[in-house]
Amino acid sequence: MTRRTKVRAAMQDRLRRHDIDPTRVNINTRILWEGQSLFDGEDLVVLASGFQLPSQNEKTGDMVQVSYFVRHTPPLEALRSGKDSTVCGDCPLRGDICYVQLEQGVGNTWQSWNDGKVLDAVEADYEYLKSVEVRYGAYGDPASVPFDISSEWHGSVWTGYTHAWRYCDQRYSTLLHASVEDKDGYVLAKTMGWESYRIIEDEDERMDTEVMCLNHTNPEIQCVECGLCSGTSTRARRDIANKVHGTKYKIIRYAFLRGGLLFQVLGPAPSKTFKRLKDETIAAVASFVFDNGGGNTS
Numbered sequence: 001m002t003r004r005t006k007v008r009a010a011m012q013d014r015l016r017r018h019d020i021d022p023t024r025v026n027i028n029t030r031i032l033w034e035g036q037s038l039f040d041g042e043d044l045v046v047l048a049s050g051f052q053l054p055s056q057n058e059k060t061g062d063m064v065q066v067s068y069f070v071r072h073t074p075p076l077e078a079l080r081s082g083k084d085s086t087v088c089g090d091c092p093l094r095g096d097i098c099y100v101q102l103e104q105g106v107g108n109t110w111q112s113w114n115d116g117k118v119l120d121a122v123e124a125d126y127e128y129l130k131s132v133e134v135r136y137g138a139y140g141d142p143a144s145v146p147f148d149i150s151s152e153w154h155g156s157v158w159t160g161y162t163h164a165w166r167y168c169d170q171r172y173s174t175l176l177h178a179s180v181e182d183k184d185g186y187v188l189a190k191t192m193g194w195e196s197y198r199i200i201e202d203e204d205e206r207m208d209t210e211v212m213c214l215n216h217t218n219p220e221i222q223c224v225e226c227g228l229c230s231g232t233s234t235r236a237r238r239d240i241a242n243k244v245h246g247t248k249y250k251i252i253r254y255a256f257l258r259g260g261l262l263f264q265v266l267g268p269a270p271s272k273t274f275k276r277l278k279d280e281t282i283a284a285v286a287s288f289v290f291d292n293g294g295g296n297t298s
């Protein structure tokens, strides 16, 4: 019996015993934890998906995807209102640089929970997490949850990152890589004892102490096989560099972030109106750059 078959059977048994209509339950997802965010004290909920179906994420491969949500606020609305600080902290990628597609899988997962279709994880589910590969932070920052709780949600292979490495519970360095944007951040993270994950604009920027993300070098290697981004716990400790990806717009926004230009003036968590003004400004600058021959990102 495979690991997934086993947990599937345990869920079917549970539904039968409690006389729950299986068509009203999202059997692929579980509630791992509900409580207050360590970032701002607001309510959050942690959901894990992958109990029934393999993840289709091309980069990670088949890993259980753990996401952190603001309770009772859809992810897109949380982003627009700035409430996402509950689960994202002060991550500088919040807003239009973040790669997470809030309208699709992540939004559907939250909706399913909000509709009451997701059940609490039980012992068999936590056992399952220990027997499979886990990706912390498909959406949200894992360090928003107490370390003693979330460190129980993995077995021998996991991956995860935090932008809150400067101020979070430092035991998270054993579980997560520190997300950094520049060399100053890299040096500080190393000084504090973290392994780092740095998004760079050009491969030339990679330092000798960093290895390029294996999936970037060879797309056939997925996180599920690689597992390097798992903090200091693993024997193969590595600092990772990865090339920024996404739309040209996001890439330019990231360049601004690293240059400390508009970002420092406009901030990472603007209100809806402020965000619109910021977007219009950045779109105008981006258009100017491309019109004048810049922005060769291919």
Ligand code: SF4
Binding pocket: 159, 212, 213, 214, 215, 216, 221, 222, 223, 224, 226, 227, 228, 229, 240
């Ligand atoms: S280095 Fe490995 S674990 Fe980290 S992001 Fe790349 S493929 Fe995934």
